[in-house]
Amino acid sequence: MFVKWSCGCKGMLIEDHCWVIDNCDKDPCGPYEPLAIYERNMTDRRSLLVGREERKNLTQEELDEEVMKTYEPLPYEEVETLLKEMNRLMQDGYGLRRVQSILKYEWPKE
Numbered sequence: 001m002f003v004k005w006s007c008g009c010k011g012m013l014i015e016d017h018c019w020v021i022d023n024c025d026k027d028p029c030g031p032y033e034p035l036a037i038y039e040r041n042m043t044d045r046r047s048l049l050v051g052r053e054e055r056k057n058l059t060q061e062e063l064d065e066e067v068m069k070t071y072e073p074l075p076y077e078e079v080e081t082l083l084k085e086m087n088r089l090m091q092d093g094y095g096l097r098r099v100q101s102i103l104k105y106e107w108p109k110e
Helices: 052-056 060-064 076-104
Strands: 002-005 010-014 017-022 043-045 066-068 071-073
Touching: 002 076, 017 076
Parallel strands: none
Antiparallel strands: 002 010, 002 071, 010 017, 043 066
């Protein structure tokens, strides 16, 4: 299932394994970073995920506990955008391989 985690990362959740496709922590002012697919630990300390009022009711051990970030299903429009971008990047890669193949070809000498 395609999901968006509470941190802003977008990816796939497959049998409790988190595969990020579009990470939330890339530099928005930096160079273009295409999508990448990699497995990432999507847990965080509970203290970073709960509100101030709820934090008062928890012990330090409970606050330090690692818990899964919350997530929600990614809307179809965003899934479609991700898939189109992944397809475009794959096509660019195939095109580059074709050019590399042509450049490596040993043309007959006349």
